[in-house]
Amino acid sequence: MADVGELDTSKNCQGGIGGIDPDVSRYPYSIVWTPIPVLSWLLPFVGHMGICTSAGVIRDFAGPYFVSEDNMAFGRPTKYWKLDVGKVHASGSNAWDLAVRDASEAYKHRMHNLCCDNCHSHVAMALNLMRYDNCSSWNMVNLCLLSLVHGKHVSLGGFVKTWLPFFLLIGVILTVTLVLCLR
Template sequence: MAFGKPVKYWKLDPSKVYSTGSNAWDTAVHDASEEYKHRMHNLCCDNCHSHVALALNLMRYDNSTSWNMVKLCFFSLLYGKYVSIGGFVKTWLPFVLFLGVIVTVVLTLHLR
């Protein structure tokens, strides 16, 4: 994993794969991985979320071929589960600290 161990996951339902073959899930994951072997991942446009979205489109997960990194991110936030309390803290503590610093600075400047 490029950024460390996973802290959150969204468990997908294999019965939502729209296909006639019994190995459609594995085939779609394999084909998406083959495609992404030749692509340069970048943080903003073509990243691991795009890779997963391609696999979901190939398998027509939930009878959809409109998966993209934004939709995947939204559903992961909505349906994802943290692996532990530590995973939750690792995800949100930096944001809360950053927000706290901004609020403190703004209030300090406003109260002067």
């Protein structure tokens, strides 16, 4: 039987029991998302996306010719979407990790474009390479919509960081509108 120290080490390296461990930002076989300041305040479904390896290490296309590892461009994830490794065409964690690595290597040689070739496109390429869910037509639009529907907030703090700025902005707009209408 393992002692407590071994269990703690295992938790840190493998993503904890059940795989997901927000305390150390480990989300094996997941797509992660974090808001982009100002842009996500106006459009809370728009944000920065990354994909995690089987060990939960986050890879994200963070800028021109740069894919970061375990240091997302706009901070720690606030949402994650856990995927089923059994839906990888070649099956298993090796196929998953190979696709994430190959997509990351390809994006290390690409210019970042906010509208056309961005972090969502990087994740889509990884899913297309692994033929996730027997599909090779993943793109930034369906990833945005599906992560909005299937994504879970990592904590109450993640929910607040995602939605509070948007609701504050809406509150200010409604208040100003109401004051102007009552004049």
